[in-house]
Amino acid sequence: MTPLAIVVQALTRALDVPVSTIMPTDRPPQHVIVTRIGSSEPTFGTSISRFLVECFAPSPLEAEQLGEEVHAAWLSSRGGSIHWIDSDHNLAPYDPPSTGSAGATGEAGVRRYQFTGSVQFLDRAF
Incomplete structure (x- = not known):
């Protein structure tokens, strides 16, 4: 499994909403998207x-609540292939690209909260 697949699998097990990469x-109405945004040089x-x-989620409050739930699940996902997990503790709303009722995806009724974090994997996991 790839690092992205491992993280998606861990969050899917912990959450009651769909988790995907696209x-x-x-x-x-509620869903989570995970994207790999980088990595460091592997150590031994x-x-x-x-x-x-x-x-x-459909509303700002629902998106914030989902963000809090996902963030908590993220931090408790240690185990198996995930040796260590951390957050940048930057959970925040992502402003829509335009004014009005359009959400972060440009559609009415869609709001987004997001955060970034790191996961250390055991090399034998891949």
């Missing part, structure tokens, strides 16, 4: 990858 075509036995975690 925007779903048929979007559920481990490697570290960085991720962006985006939490989508």
